[in-house]
Amino acid sequence: MLIDKEALSQPQSPQCISVIRVPLILYETLSVDTKNLRFESRLRVMLSWEDPDLSWDTSVYQHDTVVLPASKIWTPHLHVANGLETTMEVGNQDLLVYSNGTVEHMVIMNTVVGCEVNLYNYPFASDLCVIAFNVWALNGCGILLNFGRVKKSSAHSGDWLTEEVELTAHGGRDNRMYLGVSLKMRPENPFLSLVLPSILIILADVVSYALPLDEGKRIPFKITLVLSFIMFLNILNNLLPGGGQCSPIIREWHACALFIFYVL
Template sequence: MWTDPELGWNTSLYQYEQVILPVNKIWTPELHVTNGIKTMMIHSSPDLLVDNNGTVKHTVIINAEVDCEVNLFNYPFASDECPVAIQTWSLQECGTKLVFGILKMVDGSHGDWRTDNVELQKVREDRNYIMVALSIKYTNPFITLLLPSILIVLADVVSFALPLRGGERNSFKVTLVLSFTMFLIILNDQLPGDGKCSPIIRTHFCVCLVFLVLSMLVSMVLTRLSTDGSLLFWCCSKGSVSENMRKKDVEEDEEVKADISVTQLSGSEEDSQMLRKVVNFLEGLDAQSLEKKTNR
């Protein structure tokens, strides 16, 4: 609404108090968004309403992209205020003076952001600021970012119920670490960028990854303890291992020989000779097997 004295008329000569005129035939003031990257003002209708005292009523729509710094440290629970500076042309009290009435918030939700409140602040004489309070809808980021990481860490904690022997626990923990790493790679482009106030969610992901890796290493150490009972890692050559196996086989064969003895039965001499033959045959088989193991 603005006043143009040249558009007024005398109601005694022209009895109508209001007339409708085409907007392209009348001068209209231009509004600018000072901190806007791109601003476009369009007329909502091709006509406007003029009173007999020169008051003009018209509606315009301004679409503007505003450059605003938002603190994302608490992402996805971030909230901040964004100033929108609106002004008209004026120079040394000559030009158009913009006076705001009552602010009304029409659409308070768009995408992942929500407009909580709008407030008019006049900081300079030639410029009016509309402070827009913004906040992120934390539902979607919580479901897509925080909840999967919490569930993966919870699964890692519960995996200690798996048995140490067999390798099921270690393989499961390695799978969790790889899954979490792939999860971070996929979401790397969607996370807010680094800056002076880096989002704390990056620290959360880093702590979760370190916890998963440490849990995997602890599980491997416990598996080693349950299997060998020691954390000492010996590096033996192939020859020494084979030699130790040979000595062990020889000792076992000697123990078997020591257990074989001839017992004199209270029977005929033919039974005794038959028993000696059987014993000699078994000793010959043991000697052959021992010779084969030695020649390996």
């Protein structure tokens, strides 16, 4: 009976606004691309709303809840305003409908958002990235989001740690909410693959002055060290983060200071 109604449009109300409750968001950081200054995340969003067309009289139909296919009724669509790539899919092919018209649903959103991460102190970098949610609204009509709480489903993502996820509303728009994600880089891997080898190469260059290399053997040895350092830089070219408004100081330190030191 409910499916035959073909309720595929937004629930109508005298106020021309449908309130969509978001009681819970499960957040997970998938990856952080320091080359292109963007990060990818997955959000499992719980949704709940009222649809009068999907209510029924329990004295006639003695069921308090029913399960309906999500493709047969109207479900809200969320947007990420600052998303470069965003996909939204249903978390389950079915949803739950109560006799008073309350609908409970879950969707999964994968989004890629640009973020100018402050990389000046790389590999000890940290910053706040923002995901902006909005829905369809025009001239006082549309959808209004009412958010609840947000929870991290995983704190680790490669070299990055998700410290805190918080919902905020600013910018003067009622139909937009901002999910602030505090990211911090774990310096262990960059230190072992970048900083420590650099220190060891410098140490080998300094110690080479005390080695008993006579009869012109010192110059070939120093040339070997310089070539080793150049090869090291070529290997690390894909590891060093890209440049943005705040480039990492370690890039200039490797490209200029160390190379000049070796030449001298």
